[in-house]
Amino acid sequence: QVQLVESGGGLVQAGGSLRLSCAASGRTFNNYAMGWFRQAPGKEREFVATINWSGLSTYYADSVKGRFTISRDNAKNTLYLQMNSLKPEDTAVYYCAADHNSIRLRSVVGDYWGQGTQVTVSS
DSSP: OEEEEEEOOEEEETTOOEEEEEEEEESOGGGSEEEEEEEOTTSOOEEEEEEOTTSSOEEEOTTTTTTEEEEEETTTTEEEEEEOSOOGGGOEEEEEEEESOHHHHHTTOOSEEOOOEEEEEEO
16 A cells, blocks of 8 residues: 655645645555646546656656656655646646556556645636
């Protein structure tokens, strides 16, 4: 089992920045690819970004490319999402997830999920 806890969400004005964190406990963190996802009201959960176990390979949704950066610190068992140039359409609950396969994560499939953190971007 892997337990995931997101933090760092909040209310920010358009153009602002936030950094989300996802703290992992349980099984060995660096055995897993990790991902960030989001779900806006009335919409399906969507893929935002993934990172492989070493942190050397990342992949982003087109909607966030160039604005968001995913990273991980395996020594701290923590995943991050740096979000810059935020837009109102980025408003959603953000989730982190873990899986052995990063391609599965891009299909919004994961073995373990956090409970989510709310990000609200005002215009």
